[in-house]
Every structure is written in C-alpha cells, then in structure tokens.
Amino acid sequence: MSxxxxxxxxxxxxxxARELRVVRRERLTSSLTRITVGGDQLAGFSALGPEDHVKLFFPSPNGERISRDYTPAAFDADALELSLDFVLHGDDGPASRFASGALAGDxxxxxxxxxxxxPPSGAKSYVLLADEAALPALGRWVAAVGVEAQVTAFVQSDHADVLDYPLAYGNRVTVTAIPTGADAALAALEGPSIDAATYVWAAGxxxxxxxxxxxxxxxxxxxDRAKVDGYWRKGVAGxxxxxxxxxxxxxD
Ligand SMILES: Cc1cc2nc3c(=O)[nH]c(=O)nc-3n(C[C@H](O)[C@H](O)[C@H](O)COP(=O)(O)OP(=O)(O)OC[C@H]3O[C@@H](n4cnc5c(N)ncnc54)[C@H](O)[C@@H]3O)c2cc1C
Structure with a gap:
C-alpha cells in the first residue's frame, strides 16, 4: 500500500474583530449551550477548517479584555449568524459565565x-477523540470528512445525554460516548485499526x-499523522x- x-x-x-450581538441561546445537552450571535459584521466571515477557532473577548474586573478560544460550530452566511457551543463547566470562567447568562441583544x-x-488530503480513515470542549470541533471534523472517509469517533463525557449534540452521522461514521480521563481514552483507542491511511485527531x-x-x-x-491538542487544563484559567x-x- 502506498x-x-x-x-x-x-x-x-x-x-x-467583529462586534456582534446575541441572537438566541439554546441548550444542546445538559452541559453544552449554543449561543448564536449575529450582525452585519459577519459578512465575509470564513471558517473552512475543522479545528478553526475564534477568540471571544470578555470584560475583566480591572477593565481589561480577556479572550478565550471557541470553535465556530456553525455559520449561516445568509442569515449572518454564527453559532458557538459552550461547555457550562460551573467554574468562574468568563466564557462559561457569559454563556450561562447570555440574553438576546448582549x-x-x-x-x-x-x-x-x-483535513489531510490523503487520509481514508479518521480516528477522532474529543471531550465536551472539543466536541464542536469533532462535529466539524465529522461534517468535513464523514462522507468520503471512515470515521471512528469517541466523545469523552460524564453526561449521559452528550450524544444529543448535533453531529452529521453518516453511513461511515461511528460515534461512541466514553467516560472522561486518560484511561478511558487509551482503552477506546485500542479498538479501531490505525493503518497507513488513518489520521488521528484528539483534543480536550x-x-x-x-x-x-x-x-x-x-x-x-x-x-504528521496525528494532532493532539490541549483545549483546556484542569486548574488553569485561559x-x-x-x-x-x-x-x-x-x-514528548
Ligand atoms: C482551539 C480551541 C477551540 C476550543 N473550542 C471550544 C468550544 O467550542 N467550546 C468550549 O466549550 N470550549 C472550547 N475550547 C476550550 C475553552 O477555550 C476553554 O475551556 C476555556 O478555558 C474556557 O474559558 P472560561 O473562561 O470558561 O474558563 P477559564 O477562565 O479559562 O478557566 C476557569 C476554570 O475553569 C476550568 N475549565 C475551563 N474549561 C473547562 C471545561 N471545558 N471543563 C471543565 N473545567 C474547565 C479551568 O481549568 C479553570 O480552573 C477551545 C479551546 C481551544 C484551544
């Protein structure tokens, strides 16, 4: 095989940097909330890659702005609306706090x-691993490659309803929810065959x-056949x- x-x-x-307004807030799963923002400044917005991220800016107590990275989960170029899916992690992070209280017009x-x-041009199969923070990016991967390539995806979560998250399930896509943590991830990755045409992406x-x-x-x-990306770290803000x-x- 070549x-x-x-x-x-x-x-x-x-x-x-676009100044937008919240259009609506929807609960997707018990821990993920979709905030859709809109505005004329979204004209020309483009996010073509599955791991694309935008920086969201929030005010801090000392008046400076702090930023956090989020995945453009969906973009409607006709309505000029961008959807961002937030883990409500219950800590005092400015992004999670914003998402839990956002109101239309904010x-x-x-x-x-x-x-x-x-995505890599030659890959014929993908093994994807994501926790809830990386689930929007996993959704983008599945949508980008799931029609042509075989996708075996694992979603790490402690919530039973995590697979209510909207994913583009195709014939060649399998998605399995597994517990959080390294042991569960290592056990899951023993399953799928990883051959010379497989690309592995893991984030969380x-x-x-x-x-x-x-x-x-x-x-x-x-x-070059794998990307492993830390999206957040326990105990570290931003x-x-x-x-x-x-x-x-x-x-390492
Ligand atoms: C490329 C990229 C794309 C990302 N896309 C998304 C996305 O689409 N949706 C999304 O929800 N996150 C996404 N993240 C992760 C997000 O940027 C971080 O989780 C960020 O720390 C959240 O900011 P915060 O202000 O809520 O919390 P922070 O102020 O950064 O952190 C406060 C505390 O909360 C903890 N914490 C942070 N995130 C989590 C979490 N997910 N679960 C449990 N505890 C947490 C921290 O360890 C810290 O103790 C992405 C990160 C990257 C690098």
Missing amino acids: EASFSRETVRHELA PLVVAGPRGSRM EAAALIPVRRALRAGGLAK LDHHAPLDPENPE
Whole structure:
C-alpha cells in the first residue's frame, strides 16, 4: 500500500474583530449551550477548517479584555449568524459565565479565525477523540470528512445525554460516548485499526491527553499523522493551547 499524504493545506484569512450581538441561546445537552450571535459584521466571515477557532473577548474586573478560544460550530452566511457551543463547566470562567447568562441583544466581540487548516488530503480513515470542549470541533471534523472517509469517533463525557449534540452521522461514521480521563481514552483507542491511511485527531483536557499522545507515538504513529491538542487544563484559567501539552516534557 502506498503511504497517504498527510500534508494539510492552510488557508489564511484577513484578521477581523467583529462586534456582534446575541441572537438566541439554546441548550444542546445538559452541559453544552449554543449561543448564536449575529450582525452585519459577519459578512465575509470564513471558517473552512475543522479545528478553526475564534477568540471571544470578555470584560475583566480591572477593565481589561480577556479572550478565550471557541470553535465556530456553525455559520449561516445568509442569515449572518454564527453559532458557538459552550461547555457550562460551573467554574468562574468568563466564557462559561457569559454563556450561562447570555440574553438576546448582549454584545460579543469575536476575532478570527486567522486561518483554516484543511483535513489531510490523503487520509481514508479518521480516528477522532474529543471531550465536551472539543466536541464542536469533532462535529466539524465529522461534517468535513464523514462522507468520503471512515470515521471512528469517541466523545469523552460524564453526561449521559452528550450524544444529543448535533453531529452529521453518516453511513461511515461511528460515534461512541466514553467516560472522561486518560484511561478511558487509551482503552477506546485500542479498538479501531490505525493503518497507513488513518489520521488521528484528539483534543480536550491537556493533562489527560499526555498519555494518549505518548501511546500514539509508542505505537509508531508519525507526527504528521496525528494532532493532539490541549483545549483546556484542569486548574488553569485561559490555557494557551500553543503551550506544550506536557510542560515537564515538551518534546514528548
Ligand atoms: C482551539 C480551541 C477551540 C476550543 N473550542 C471550544 C468550544 O467550542 N467550546 C468550549 O466549550 N470550549 C472550547 N475550547 C476550550 C475553552 O477555550 C476553554 O475551556 C476555556 O478555558 C474556557 O474559558 P472560561 O473562561 O470558561 O474558563 P477559564 O477562565 O479559562 O478557566 C476557569 C476554570 O475553569 C476550568 N475549565 C475551563 N474549561 C473547562 C471545561 N471545558 N471543563 C471543565 N473545567 C474547565 C479551568 O481549568 C479553570 O480552573 C477551545 C479551546 C481551544 C484551544
């Protein structure tokens, strides 16, 4: 079998900060809430890649603005509406707090995305692993590749209704809910066959992903055939996802 190409095209976008207003709030699952924002400034918005993210800006007590990263879950170019799905994690984070109380008409500044990384051209199958924070991105992956490629997806959650989240289930897509934490992730990843045409994407709580990345590497998966991304870290506010997944062992 010839090796598939795992190179991923990047499409750049002109950086814009858009001043938008909340249009509606919908509960998707017991822990995920969809906030749809709209406004004329969404003209020209583009988010082509499954892992695209925008920065949302919130006021802080000292008057500065703080930002958090979110996935553009859905965009309606006719209505000029952008939907963002928030985990309501119950901590005092500005993003989670905003989402739990947002009312129609509330302002929200949305910047980006700066660029879109497209799926790898040659992959014929995908193994995807996400917790609830990365579930909107997993949804984007499934929608982007699920018609042509075989997708085996695992969603980590402690909530029984997590698969009520709207995913584009196709004939070649299987999605399984599993418990949170590294052990459950490692056990799930034993299941699907990972061959020369498989791309692996995993995102969620950073510390839980360290053993996952280690196991993938130990299994011989080359760096360009997998992306493991820490979307948040227990006990850390506003994690920079460009920081090493494992600060103790950045090269691991
Ligand atoms: C590329 C990218 C895309 C992302 N897309 C989404 C998305 O679409 N939806 C989404 O919900 N999140 C998404 N995230 C994760 C989100 O940016 C973080 O969870 C962020 O920390 C939330 O900000 P906050 O203000 O609510 O909490 P923070 O102020 O950052 O954190 C406060 C406390 O809450 C904890 N915490 C933060 N997030 C969670 C969580 N999910 N579960 C439990 N505890 C948490 C922190 O550890 C900290 O102790 C994405 C992250 C990245 C890097």
